[in-house]
Amino acid sequence: VKDSTRKAFRTLRLKAEDSSARQHILTIKLKSKHPAEAPECSADLPVPLALTWTAQSTLEQIHSQFLLCLQSLAEFWDVLDEIDTKTWILEPEKPSRSDTMRRIAIGNNVSIKVEVDPRHPKMLPECCLLGAEHVVTPLRNKLNANMHLWNPDSSVLHNLRDVLEIEFPSPATHEKSDFNVECGICYSYRLEAAIPDQVCNDPHCGQPFHQACLYEWLRALPTSRQSFSIVFGECPYCSKPITVKMAAQKS
Ligand SMILES: [Zn+2]
Ligand SMILES: [Zn+2]
Known part of the structure; x- marks a missing residue:
């Protein structure tokens, strides 16, 4: 040769x-x-x-x-394939076979981030609810109260439905545009990899912002106050109090 x-x-x-x-x-x-x-x-x-x-x-x-x-x-991918086909995934944008995290839309500006263990894919995953406090708090209470009902013989999606007592919006019932509401400051959805995950807690407002956009906005206003890495200010939309952590520095 x-x-x-x-x-x-x-x-x-x-x-x-x-x-x-x-x-x-x-x-x-x-x-x-x-x-x-x-x-x-x-x-x-x-x-x-x-x-x-x-x-x-x-x-x-x-x-x-x-x-x-x-x-x-195989079981790990079965679990994630079910989530990917029956819900709207906000992150990652295009999941690969190595991605263990999914951020699943629950409603307008509310989502749950789950981290599935590839070795124990049907166990209760690490969960993090994201969105306005008045929507997230009741869901978090249900998650804590119903956690013991988690059934490892059932799929993660099934368990999440039962534990949170919700139906996830799916491609059969909703458009993805129902969930990717743009940032109220830069008017786009994606800012590099970030999505608008900072939400005004006022129940009548609920406007989402990118963390970096909101941080820059509040920091520039004389009415805002900064304590360590947190800025306290007013929502650019409804003027109700809003806080944001300093955005992570780009490396
Ligand atoms: Zn923005
Ligand atoms: Zn607001």
Whole structure:
């Protein structure tokens, strides 16, 4: 084999299908001392890819190890696929197979952020409710009161519905534009990766803002007051009190 040909084959992409017919790709970079040196393998997974390699290993064995790894994650992807198809996901914009977080729309300016454990996908995930206090507080109370009802044999979406006692808006019932309300300061929805997640707590207002926009706005006003990293000021829409934490500095 000529060296140029060998070079062309140094990176391989193997396709694999899991038990729910999802397509996955394993990228294999062969090292110069192949097969004595283990190839570098990568895939879009929520956990580190651990494949064992010896000088006697074949690519076929690597492929079957990869299939086993996919099998161990099938339940995790089943849980997230159900959420992705039956609810409106606000974040991430385009979830990849390695993303464990979903921010799910509950209503106008109310959402829940869940962090699903790839190893225990049906257990109660880490949850964080986001939105105006008067809407979030009753939901948080239900979450705390009903947490013990969480049934690990049922899906995360089912459990969230039961525990929060709500129906999630879905593509069948709502348009996504019902939830991605633009920022009241810059009039856009996405500001780099950020979405308008700071909401005025006044029940008659509820206007969302980007954290960075609201921080800059309040900081520029003489009526605002700053204490450590928090700025206290007035909502640009309804003039009711509003607070915002200093936006994280860009690195
Ligand atoms: Zn903005
Ligand atoms: Zn307001």
